[in-house]
Amino acid sequence: MDDRGCLLVFGELEKDDLSSMTAQLMRAGGQLAKNMGRELCLLFIGSASSEAAMKGYGYGADRVMTADDPHLETYLADSFLQPLEQIVRELGPAIVLFGHNDRGFDLAPRLAFRLKAGAILDCVELEPSNDSGLVNFVKPVFGGKALGRFSCSGPPRIASIREGAFEPADFDKSKRGEVLPLSLALDESRIRTRFVGKTTDENLSAALSLTSAKIVVSGGRGLKDKEGVSIIRETADLLGGAIGGSRPVVDNGWLPSSLQVGLTGKKVSPHVYIAVGISGSLQHMAGCLKSKTIVAINCDQSAPIFRLSRIGAVGDYRQILEGFNAEIRNIKEGGMITQNG
Amino acid sequence: MLTIIVCMKVVIDPEMPFSEFRIDRERRKPVPPAGVPPVFSPFDENALECALKIKDSVECRVTVLSMGKMVPKAILQKALAAGANEAVIIEDPEFDNLDPFSTAQILAAAIRKLEAYDLVFTGRQAADWDSGLVWAGIAEMLDMPAVTIARNVKLSEGKALVERCVWDGIELIETQLPALISFSSEVGELRGVTVPALIKAKKREIPKWTRSDVESQKSGLVELKDLYEPELGNVDLYLVPGDSFVEKGRNLAKRLVEEGLF
Numbered sequence: 001m002d003d004r005g006c007l008l009v010f011g012e013l014e015k016d017d018l019s020s021m022t023a024q025l026m027r028a029g030g031q032l033a034k035n036m037g038r039e040l041c042l043l044f045i046g047s048a049s050s051e052a053a054m055k056g057y058g059y060g061a062d063r064v065m066t067a068d069d070p071h072l073e074t075y076l077a078d079s080f081l082q083p084l085e086q087i088v089r090e091l092g093p094a095i096v097l098f099g100h101n102d103r104g105f106d107l108a109p110r111l112a113f114r115l116k117a118g119a120i121l122d123c124v125e126l127e128p129s130n131d132s133g134l135v136n137f138v139k140p141v142f143g144g145k146a147l148g149r150f151s152c153s154g155p156p157r158i159a160s161i162r163e164g165a166f167e168p169a170d171f172d173k174s175k176r177g178e179v180l181p182l183s184l185a186l187d188e189s190r191i192r193t194r195f196v197g198k199t200t201d202e203n204l205s206a207a208l209s210l211t212s213a214k215i216v217v218s219g220g221r222g223l224k225d226k227e228g229v230s231i232i233r234e235t236a237d238l239l240g241g242a243i244g245g246s247r248p249v250v251d252n253g254w255l256p257s258s259l260q261v262g263l264t265g266k267k268v269s270p271h272v273y274i275a276v277g278i279s280g281s282l283q284h285m286a287g288c289l290k291s292k293t294i295v296a297i298n299c300d301q302s303a304p305i306f307r308l309s310r311i312g313a314v315g316d317y318r319q320i321l322e323g324f325n326a327e328i329r330n331i332k333e334g335g336m337i338t339q340n341g
Numbered sequence: 342m343l344t345i346i347v348c349m350k351v352v353i354d355p356e357m358p359f360s361e362f363r364i365d366r367e368r369r370k371p372v373p374p375a376g377v378p379p380v381f382s383p384f385d386e387n388a389l390e391c392a393l394k395i396k397d398s399v400e401c402r403v404t405v406l407s408m409g410k411m412v413p414k415a416i417l418q419k420a421l422a423a424g425a426n427e428a429v430i431i432e433d434p435e436f437d438n439l440d441p442f443s444t445a446q447i448l449a450a451a452i453r454k455l456e457a458y459d460l461v462f463t464g465r466q467a468a469d470w471d472s473g474l475v476w477a478g479i480a481e482m483l484d485m486p487a488v489t490i491a492r493n494v495k496l497s498e499g500k501a502l503v504e505r506c507v508w509d510g511i512e513l514i515e516t517q518l519p520a521l522i523s524f525s526s527e528v529g530e531l532r533g534v535t536v537p538a539l540i541k542a543k544k545r546e547i548p549k550w551t552r553s554d555v556e557s558q559k560s561g562l563v564e565l566k567d568l569y570e571p572e573l574g575n576v577d578l579y580l581v582p583g584d585s586f587v588e589k590g591r592n593l594a595k596r597l598v599e600e601g602l603f
Contacts, residue, residue, distance in 0.1 A: 076514070078486055102507040105465075106489050109477030113445070118562035121466075121473045136566065141470050142371060143355050145362045148470070149567040192486035192520075196502065196513040204509050211508075215603070239603060257527060258508075263355075264384075264526040272602045282359055289571065293602055295593070304359055311579050313593045315586035323583075323590025331598055 003134075003155045006039035006063075007032055008093035010084070012103065013044065016052045018059055020212065021099035023168030026059040028126055028161055029097050030169055032135060035128045038094060039063060043087060045080050046072040050179040057177040059169045067182045074195040077106045083184045085114050093156050094134060100160035108160045118152030124165040124290065133157070143263050144286030163211065164269030164290050206242065207258040207266070215241030216270045218261055218288070221248040222277020222298060222317065229254050232276050235321050238328050244268065246284040262287035276317050280305030297321070343401040343496065345392045346455060347462045348448055348479070349385040349420065351412055354378065355468040369568040370438060371469075381416060384464025386531035388524040391494055392462055393424045393532060399496060402426050404458075406451055408444070410437040414547055421542035422534040428545075429455070433552040441470070442560035445478020450555035452483060460501065461521045465490050480521040488514050492527035 007029045012019040018026070026042070033040040041063045042056040048066050056064040067083040084107060088096060096111070098104035100122045112119035124147075125138035133151030137159050141148045152158075201207060210216065217236040219228055229243070236243045244261040245254065261268055263286035273291035278284060280296070280303055288294065289308070296309035297317050306312050313320050354377050363372040373379075381389075392403045405420045408431035417428040431451050439447070452461060461483070466473035480487035488503040492511070495502045501520055505512040506527050516522075581596055583589030597603055 077489075102490075105473055109474045110481055110487065112474065113442075113478045113481035116562070118442070119474060120563060122471065133564075139471070140571070141568070142353070142362070143468060143471065144571070145359065146364055146371065146568055147571050148565055149569075151564050151566055153562055153564075192517045193488065194515040196515050198507075198510055198512045200510040207508065272597065280359075281356070282362075283355065293600075294576075295597065297593075306578055306580075308576060309578060310576050311581065311593070311596060313581045313583075313586075313589045315589055319586035320590035320593065323585075323587035323592075324594045325590075326587075327591040327594035328598075328603075331594065 002092055003094055004038075005092040005094045005155055006041045007036070008041045008043060008088065008091060008096045008156075009061075010096065010098045010104070010107070011042045011044045011053075011056060012099065013048055013052050016049070017055055019099070020168055021101055021163055023059055023171075024163070024166040025097050025099060025161055026056070026061065026169035028166040030060040032095065032126055032128065036094070036134065041065065041091065041093065043067065045083055046075065053179045054176055055171070057175045058171045058173050063180065064177065065180045065182050067184055069184050069186050071186050071188065071191065075103060076191065076193050076195055077110060078191045078193050079186065080107060081110055081114065082186050082190060083182070084111055086184065087182060088115060088156060094154060096156050096158045098158070098160040100162045104160040108158050112158045115156065117154060117156050117158055119158035120150045120152060121160045122162050123159050124162050126159070140286060143282045144289055145282055162267060162290070164267065201256075201258050203256040203258050209242040210244050210259055210261070211266055211268055213242035213268075214271045215239045215274070216244055216261070216268050216272070216288070216291070217241055217274045217276065218244040218246065218278060219249055219255075219276045220246040220278030220284070222279070223249060223254065224277070226254045228277065228317070231318060231321055235274070235325055238325055241270070246278050246281070275305055275309065276321070278305055279303045280308055343395075343399060343460075344404065344456070344458045345395065345401060345460045345462060346404050346406055346452055346458050347385070347389045347392050347425070348475070349389060349405050349407045350382045350464075350467045350469075351379045351407060351409055351416055352382045352467060352469040354380045355383065364568055364570060366567070366569060369565050379413060379416065381420070382464050382468040384466060384468070384524055384526065387526055387528040388462040388464050389420060389423065389425065390531045391491070391524055391528045395494060395496065396424060404429065404455060406431065406448065406455075408432065408436060408447055408451070410434060417547050418539065418542040418545065419534055421545055422538040423532055428547050429550060430547055431550045431555060435552050435557070440560055440563050441472040441474035442478060442562045443557065445475045445482065446560070447555050447557045448475065449479050449482035450557070451550065452479065454555065459518045461485070461519070463521065463523050465523045465525045476521060476523040483519070483521075485519050485521050486516045487521040487523070488516055489523045490525045491522045492525065494522060
């Protein structure tokens, strides 16, 4: 197969715009496409308003495509994979990028096996490479204890990108273009699953703000009791941030599982991650190592978290946060902090 | 009778202390830690637990499949003691550092070799390489639908109803059988094992297959070029001073504001 193809981004919309994850893929893909001198293509599968899809041009796409069909109204891997496979076969991209999210890690692996293409999931870096692999994919392995640099034979090479690994691409509203609708031939008999329904998480808004917040205050086993959650919540509220927790906090029922940060929970990458009473286990750190600054508050100075943090305070977290909150209130009154969030 | 095959990988204990984790960069693999016994990858244990929950309520047969360069029998005996009916080891010195594409192909071949199956369960990803690909390969090679990141499965009228965890809630997906389902920690931990059950399991023979029993070839689709430690050790820690904890807290706030972090 011709390996001079484009860079294809699997796009998702959120309200009337690209999702934040997709905007990040446009940054990651845009850099690569520029480096390689390739086209950057953006594809939306399922119902996408052309007004929203067109914004893809503002984020740097050279071509924006949509593929819609009544069968694609609700998401099912079995139905989404069909147009995806057809389009990738016809378009012949060198690289296909997905967000590492519910759809990305559901679709990317199966697409790879259908096309007999190499795939690397949960990438945090993409490095242009001079060899035939075109690009090296860097992903955390062993629960974040190590990083692996992989190359994939292609085309196409398929990758999913971890949320927060790239900044969203800049948006230039003057850039517009035509959204190209692609025609599809879906085989209904190959849709072997059925969407029955969905229950929305009752803690949805908190879970939402956790992954997008610039400041996260997170609690661990060291909170000692459920009361500790209200204490970190107070700090988070003061800073306009979100709260999260490590697995013991969720296992103890102090926080809902949707607020768990870690390998098996949410992966967050805020500007500031304040870890309160968190020892710094690998499981947990896999979810927050991408934070720009990690701040540790812990009574045990030998806790691993202090080796991973840039700023730390050793001692009783209740008293430390009491002083912390008082000072933040002070400074706020002085007008030195603008609400962040 | 309903048959569930659970694919379980034996890995270096992911809960081992960070300080003990070493990489052999030359060979691009971790150094097996001394004195830390290997374990089942935790998500695979979640998969087994879900299979056993189904077995609690309907008549069903659970077979555990584990492949690798060396699969300790003792771990498989634990799966039998927990309630699995059968276990099969697929072991070969050649099965070292296989990429997910080769692994999936071997597992798919082994599953074909087993008798009829209705469901194949896996973890969402293995706790060593975290590839998250093998489940998909099994599903595609055996031409089955797949539902990922499940926390519960119910069976009715020849179909499976799967609760799939998504970021904003739970989706309910119905799938035809046979199907592949991948699991996450939301299932809950694998049940404990009683001593009598373990003693009984120790007496069981566990069939062992090798490369010659399953077609296998290296895929060459992905290549690990380097394995290295993330730069964490170099973080210069600034510990905020203070005569009391409250003062430390105040100083911490000042420091973060001074650095322009808020």
